Amino acid sequence: MAKKSKKREDRLSDLPDSILIRILSMLCEDTEDSKKVVRTSVLSNRWQFLWMSVPVSLEIEFPDHIFGPPGKWERDVLDYLISTHRELNYWRSCQKIKKFSVVYDTRDPERFVKDVDLWVYFASKLANVEHFKLRCEDGYVFPQFAYKNTSWRKLDIQLCTNLNPLANVDWSGVVSLSFRFIDWTDGVMEKVLSGCPNLECLELYQFLGVHCLEISNAKLRKLIIDNSEIDECDLSLEILAPYIQNLKFLGSCRRIYLRNVASLVNVVLDFDFCFGKEDPLQRKECTCLKELFHDVVHVEKLELGPRCIQVYSYSSLSKIKKKNQFGTSYLRLNFLG
Incomplete structure (x- = not known):
């Protein structure tokens, strides 16, 4: 046996x-x-x-500055930084990091800038990161070395008020860009877009400094713009995007002009109007919305938020619908709840 x-x-x-x-x-x-x-x-x-x-996902979130015994927060931060830098040393060996998030929100933003720079360096130069998300306190200067990267496919930058590439941008791998609370300076948006030849989706939230958005990227099909929480009454935006197929507007409707958007197929208008008080700004917003309706009469699908419906009656929309070059059977009006 x-x-x-x-x-x-x-x-x-x-x-x-x-x-x-x-x-x-x-x-x-x-x-x-x-x-x-x-x-x-x-x-x-x-x-x-x-x-x-x-493929792993990593997140660095700076410890909150909470009240406690003297020196406790400083000790906690020091322990956190030592642990984080030690861990990133072996995570760089990964063949791919799906998502790497850095959240740096502290009452003393200048004190730990070098640490944030190291994390950005890790994401842009040391590791193969696919989706990089950076949320920093106002005033953080996005480092020049990070404008050269070919591994990122998705990039999400928030509250980084100083974006100013001194040379050409090379984000050739990026297909999705999202910016929140960015105060743009002249020429920077053009540099960014020119450095993303494979870009397919662009999202702009709560931004300032851009009055003419010219998008010549042939692969870019989706554009989302949300200018809510922006109080500038003279805010205006002209959009030239011949290849855009999907367009979504959120926030306030203030002097938005569409030029050369013949490829548009789907449009979402979900503006937030302040009803109940008759003022010049409100009238401007209503006029702007009506002009936008006429700019998108050629689309196949138009979705409207509840506030937009209040501004423009369904009967008025039906008149625009009849003007659609494809005929009434192709322009579908959906009302967002």
């Missing part, structure tokens, strides 16, 4: 790498669980380097 082998069978380790990596990917779907993937390297020689092939 044959003796049973004393060696314990490890069926899990016998699986192909692709399946094991898939299992590890499910383990680290939560950002906080990413460290568990690295710990699997101690299981055996078979698992030692598998974690490097798992």
Whole structure:
């Protein structure tokens, strides 16, 4: 009678790498669980380097400045920085990082700028990051070295008020750009767009300094603009975008002009009007909305927010609908709830 082998069978380790990596990917779907993937390297020689092939998501969120015993916050920050820099040293070995988020919101923004620069350097030069999100306190200067990167596919920058590339921008891998609370200076938007030849989606939220948005990127099909929380009454925006197919407006409707948008197919107008008080600004917004209706009569699908419906009656929309060059059967009016 044959003796049973004393060696314990490890069926899990016998699986192909692709399946094991898939299992590890499910383990680290939560950002906080990413460290568990690295710990699997101690299981055996078979698992030692598998974690490097798992796309992970990482997040750095600066500790809040809360009240406590003297020196406690400084000690917590120091411990956090030491731990973060140590961890990033081995995360750079990953073949791909799906998302890397840096949230830097503190009452003493200038004190730790060098640390933020190191995190941006990690995202732009050391690691293969696919989606980089940076939210910084007002006044942070986006470093010049970060304007050269080909691995990013999605870039999200918030509250970084100083964007000023001194040379040409090279974000050739980026297909989606999102900017929030940015005060643009002359020529910067043009440099950014020219450095993103593969850009497909552009999102601008709460921005200032851009009065003419000329988009010549042939692959860019989707544009989202939200200028809510912007109080400048003289805010105006002219858009020239011959390749845009999907356009969405949110926020306030103030002197928005569409030029050369013949490729538009879907348009969403979801402006927020201040009803109940008759003032010149309100009348300007209503006039602007009516002009926008005429600029998009050629689209196939038009979606309206509840405030827009109040401004322009359905009967008036029906008149525009009849002017559509495709005929009434192609212009579909949807009302957003």
